Amino acid sequence: MTPDKTQEQPLLKTVALKKYFPVGGGMLHAVDGVSLEIAKGKTLGVVGESGCGKSTLGRLVLRLLEATSGEIYFEGRDIRKLSNEEMKAVRPQMQIIFQDPYSSLNPRMSVYELIAEPLIMNHVCKNKKELNMRVLGLMRTVGLATRFVSAYPHEMDGGRRQRVGIARALALQPKFIVCDEPVSALDVSIQAQILNLLMDLQDELGLTYLFITHDLSVVKHISDEIAVMYLGQCVERASSEELFKQPKHPYTKALLSAIPIPKLRPDRKKHIIRGEVSDPIDPKPGCRFSLRCEMCKDPCMGRDVELKEVSQGHFVACRMYEEPGFADDK
């Protein structure tokens, strides 16, 4: 926590959030002690490769999945301690947009029914007329032409389907939205349209996003702050600009240098890491990245590495920055 942020309470804050799934071989550590916070009206991007626990994290903060341990504060209240009844009152304020708009929309419901559903469920509108107004208003907000009001999901392209997904998420006027890879399934030109829409909505409605993606150029574009995840842990967190300018963790560095840049002769050296993500089932204590890390040394094993602030607002979980002289005697 940086001193200037303490005055303003973060909208969402997690403390040592964990989720273990029991599997045949033991416990799968999907999310393993993630602490993060998002200020109101800001976007926190969560990046990482498949299987690093980013989607699980998104579902945990909404309590769509129950965490194994840890705390989740939404507007200062620990929502894990709320009863089902109390939780029901909080849920409308926290929404989610899914990756694949095709499988997340009921194929037998029209656009009108899909967008009206959350409004009806929560008894938001007094009468049919008000409901109509709200649905059409939402369609306008997300840029869907009203002629699609009775269309079914299969009649629309991916971009429009995703707009329906966004309209549904916005229906209950939430404060916070988890965007789980909302543009990964879309073509670049459509992707750009949806990203612009999400950013415009944030400006107009003061929304706060937890933006999950594996696409680093997208995350840089939309985020104020970025958290890099590796095997269930957050290994680095910094402002978007800082992270791309001065990545500190060896994994972040490798990840950034692996992105193909649409330029000839980009002025950077390519640095390819070997190997693949190791097993998330009962991982040994120590740095999870140590097996693929070129800088790895004895102290990296045996004890979990904690996220430490190395400069203003820049957090890294790596031994290199904990022990002075770590990198020198190599």
Added chain:
Amino acid sequence: MQDTLLEVKNLSVDYETDEATFYAVNDISFKLNEGETVGIVGETGAGKTTTALAIMRLLPARTGRITGGEILFKGEDLLKKPENEMRLVRGALISMIFQDPMTSLNPVMTVGKQIYESLEIHNLEHKSKQQLEERVDELLELVGIPARRKNEYPHQFSGGMKQRVVIAIALACEPKLLIADEPTTALDVTIQAQVLEMMHDLKKRFGTAMIMITHDLGVVAETCDNVAIMYAGELIETGRVEDIFEGTLHHPYTKGLFGSIPDLETSANRLHPIDGLMPDPADLPTGCRFHPRCSQCMEICKTTHPKRVSFNGHDIVCHLFTEGGAGK
């Protein structure tokens, strides 16, 4: 090295269904020299994969139809070959890597056997079983998989490893041409970097020419010599990779594609996407196929199909250039 390996001339492909005819590929032409890589770039539905399947003559039998053109491979028209001869071309002279390694491998056959299969079919030199098995080991090591894992099944490998197996199968007979259809789209970036590096090394080693089909302009910049931008079944801009990435003259669609990608090196607040959507291939617009979405659309674009204009091998199909005003 500068011999033409593949020349596609005025190729058109339709898909015919009971309801409609979809004009998937419309009169495209391009050349590929030996040992070079051409990138075909475009969005979903542009006709990239259809082009690849047409070259391999693997279009779906009932619906896909090549309605015109020639595909000259080393001067021979592949479209005139009978099926039994075509089978000797596939895998041996031209092979293909598909997007999704999870579905392109046989789940009930060990990976070693799947590589062996391809060697056995094209075993023109009548090598012994022993020799072929040795070649399987060699190929696996080549793509970075320990040979002792050859008796394992696809589900025992990760996505990146499976794609390596697919590449090993494709390269088993040292083909002259490799068609890679979105080979790294399903992979994570760090694994993508590994696979691209490996493909680059192998391509150099064997002198294989490659058609790289992708929607990722970053991948194109890293791997290709030539680029063809495809839109609604047409190649709207072709040229050397330098022309596309560093040149100043571009088709408005190419500009739109570049404007849609968030830039990692500078920070822009808004992206500049192309409005609208890809046209329906059953009902293509008249004139220039891009005109309904084009910000620089003129009257002539709505009625007349533009001609190809060439600037030293950099071709653009757009009226902006035919009217004498180069890239207004």
